[in-house]
Amino acid sequence: MNSGFTDVLLLLAIAVVLVWGFRRVKLPAILAYLTAGIIAGPDVTGWIQDPDEYHFIAELGVVLLLFSLGLEFSLPKMIAMRRLVFGLGLGQVVICTVLFAGLAYVFSNDWAAAFVIGGVLALSSTAVVIKQLGESAQLTSKRGQITVATLLFQDIAVVPFLIVIPLLASTAGESSIWANLAIAMGKGAGVVVVLMAIGKWVLPHIFKEIARLRTDELFVLATLLVALVAGGLTHLFGLSMALGAFLAGMMLGESKYKHQLEADIRPFRDILMGLFFITVGMQLDLIVFIENLHWIVLGVLVVGAIKALVVRWLAVRMGERSEDSWGAGLMLFQMGEFGFVLVSLALTYALLPNAVASILVGIGVLGMALTPLVIQRCSPIVNAVLKLVGAAGSNAHDQESLAPKDEHTKVLILGFGRVGQTVSRFLEQEGIDHLAIDHDTRRVQEALAGGAKVFFGDAGRRDILKAVHAEEVELIIISFAEDERALDALRAIRSLNDHAEVIVRSRDDSKLKAMMEAGATQVVPDTLEASLMLVSQILSRTGVPIRRILSRLDHARRSHYGELHGFYPGESTNMDPERIDKLQFLHAVQIPENAYATGRSLRDLGLQDINCMIRSVRRGEQDIKEVDGDFTLEKDDVLLLSGGPRAIEAAESYLLNG
Template identity: 45%
Template sequence: MKRNNRLESASYFNQVMIILSGSVISTALLRRFRLPPVLGYLIVGLLIGPYALQLVPGPDDLHFLSEFGLVFLLFSLGLEFSLARMTALRHTVFGLGSAQVALCSLFFWSVLHYVFGMSSEASLITAGALGLSSTAIVTQELTRWNELNSVHGHSAIGILLFQDLAAVLFLIMVPALAGTSDHSFSLAIGLIILKGFVLFIAMLATGKWLMPFIFHEVSKTRSEELFVMTVLLVVLTAAWITHAIGLSMALGAFIAGMMLGESHFKHQIEADIRPFRDILLGLFFVTVGMQLDYQVLISNLHWVVLGSLGLIASKGIMISLLASMLGKDRSSALRTGLVLAQGGEFGFALLTLALANQLLKPGLASLIVAIIVVSIAVTPFLIRFNSRISLMILPDKPFEPSMPHDTRELAEATSELEGHIIVCGFGRVGQTVARFMKKENLPLLALDNDPIRVQEAAGGGENIFYGDSSSRKVLEATGVSRARLIVVTVNEYEQSLAIIRAIRDLNQQVPVVVRTRDDSHLEDLKRAGATEVIPEALEGSLMLVTHVMSQMHIPFRRIARMVQTVRQQRYQLLHGYFHGGHSQLIDKQGNPLLRLHPVQVSPTCFAHNKTIADLKLSQVEILNVHRKNAVIESPDNNFIIQSGDTLILQGMADHIEQAESRLYGG
């Protein structure tokens, strides 16, 4: 008996090792091609499953663990399901979102039931699976290409929020569809919805009154282990309660996420739970892939291709038409359709539940999963090139990155402003600027593309409007031609560049002050039309130097003169720094970073007794020379280098390497 238990444990361990090894390799390969990891998990499941290499007999042994992946996915979505965000996007969520789910589900149900002859129950669940899009992939790709706050980005997020709600409803419906006859279905679904509603109210009340007290007490212990265990206990308890009353465990996890999403501990919980979610969710997708029969897929390859094209085309067209009918311009409506044309991870979850409840046949489920997989594989390319595709389809409609904002209303609200300051981006930096301007009673107007921030700031009395600062229409409405100063405080370089160019197209004279993280794009922003560029990292260094020198009792006038000189020289003294062994060679935009590197000259070096002009170091600058106890700043070309000197070189990594070889060997 003990031997059999050991064999079973060894077999289970081998299965987990095979899955982890395959997942690591496939995910690493897909990352190189910028494809979503979910495809890697599905491919691994297909290869190692019972229909291919048979390295893992079947998904049943891993079903319990994989279901936890779905539980943690729903919990994470619940955390993000902010009631404030829902309120800010309520028109898109409940208008466009509900219309999209209803229209797409009805269309797919009709096709599956009347054209392909599927049962009403199977058609309904499959239609729900095809009607939902991928929250994780769409959000990730929109963020990657800086389109999350565009018109189509906001439309997509609003629709996805409603889809999350609809997915919960579909999860509730699956056991009701499987366990009842036609005449008792309405009674059963009504009873389950009533249970869900009562549970929802009870758990939200618990989250408001009990959970803050518990987590406050746990946080007092300052124990990370206790905090993580408490989060896991809350998630699993909620899942256990819903399972015990006949509902889905995923539903309980979603409500638990909403329960904790409004607390002050939301971000810490999200950070702590992410490793568990990603690992278990990967295992869930592997088990989905194990249910794919490649022979069925090969024999029905034409249906997979046609189904994927049909899904993307029909869903994209329906969403585009709905968005256009509900007031979006044609370009933004089309781009919204392109972004959401795929199936999603909830589709896998619904199909898995339908299989477990015997609502679908395995072969049919494999075919539908394959169609969703292909649509997901195409999604990164659709999102990346959605602007170009839109221009190809609507060549007479050039893309204008405007926001869903009535510019006439904005123009009327700002018509009396003259000589005002426009702040583009109302994050921490923008709000700091606004506070100082208000103290001086200077007229100020702020633009931001975060609807929640705009709503909260406007409620706090700020003169802020919702809009895209890179849109010429929005800038015209703010009175950019009458503005005295424009301050750009957004985080992203590309967005800052677009804003500056839009401003200069409308007003060549107004001063534009731009905040940036570092000095990597200082010259580019200047060339685009920025009057002043303030790099945060370098200004922080200057502030620190100011405090250090004042503590050393250096006269304030001397400190101020030195700091002002550095600013006038465009921070030349602060460019570059000594990099450690783990430092990057490029910045986040892929541009080479300036480095500082010391080179000590010995009697045998080529540079000994040579002038700087003799060295011909065209791509590297010698900032200063350390000679005994003296430092020679910015030596000229006639300066003679001697043995014992230490030269501080500034330049790119490869240029410094070439210069060092030149100094040593000639």
């Protein structure tokens, strides 16, 4: 058997096992890939003797990662949050880079290596932190906003680092650095103009034709080709391939194909990024890592402390509360995935010794491993710090976890997709206390921002059900039409609660007998009409008069299911360009201080002109369901918008940026 094939097979096998194991204990998949690289590398098993053989494929992973980052890059959001992004974010990157570079220069006496180390340690993990913030319901909190704004600027700062690091390797004197940097910036500006022109006038026509043909594989191929051609174009001008991919993503991020492009690129990006992190792990000198473990632990503590102090100082200077400032600084303590990218790039240009690179990778691995725990325990740690410095305790209203604070609910909804959200709306109209569980991170994040009571987790796990007191609930609804998952959830429910009525939604009747035997009280069929039947059963069992139920159902039918239109999208939502115009989304938009809509009335804004309506406005703890044209928006208001995906995007851009 070909040795190259065997090597790849072994890498895939060990990666699958480790990713499964790491995710089971709620650690980031990045750590699993790094561990796989360490095991497969020359210092442990020696399966892969030369990691450079995989360098090109791994670099494609970085290209696709930057392409995805460009797609998600929101210029209106960045402008609306400019005070935090360009105040706090810029200050954090500059100050931390200078401090870390100064410390590194003291030990290395090499300013080029010191600059790389400073840049690597100044960046935090966007992927890990955003995911953990979403899962712990802190994304819309003030400390979450501060954290996201800082991460947004850090992502922007990656681009100049990608330009400067190759220049450091090719420059001997200080004067030539500035000359080369000016030349690189000129080339970069030229490439930006070319790519933006292509993105505005050429690519929309190409993707329109591809979408018209309805050929999925052609759409995927075209997406990959655009990312790689853009990367190749910047490489041709002596710049980083990743920079070109970022620009390509940014120019397509404003198009109507954004969601489909993102969905198509994700599998390739994740697999190739996994291979990239495996190659980083292979480059880790295990002997150096073990011998310097005490320095690595000290490095994590020192880097975390400096970042926390810098973010806290800057945020307080900008008028933020002390507890939010400490919280944001604590969340940004780790080294990020782009740090690994910069370390790999610096190794390629021989700017860092292998021993130093191994220590940096070790600091990154340990920091990422601790991040989920630190974010989950953020409030207690902040409270301890505040007590230490003699400040007041943290705000009790900050959401620390998606789990309710010892909250006992009357109705439990398992699955918060379209049907689950429909059920929730009817229950809310009747004032019936309820709680939902869903395992789609993005959907939970959107729903929480819109004021829904949702708990992130797998509805089939007993520990998750116990966390929401499922053993005491009177009525449980399983709203996802996945029969095997529903059966798992039923068994878990009945192991905790044998008295609750359990109503199950099913796609058809093929598993009806199995569900009834597993403990279902009633099984209800699918489609929108089926969701109305499900609502009638729920309202009946909660004591609502049958005449009122029939009246509500009749009203829903007479309004052509108007109340059922609009749902929170998730990662699994079909964003096909041919179908996207028929969808009606719900999306929560927070109005920052510098947003265009702040201080303006709804009549002045005229959102109806772009086919978008406001379902509700959340102001602090108050949820305002009915608003008229004279209603004036204030900073930190959260608007729940309803409309088509393009109308939602246009409305958000308008509200934030005018």
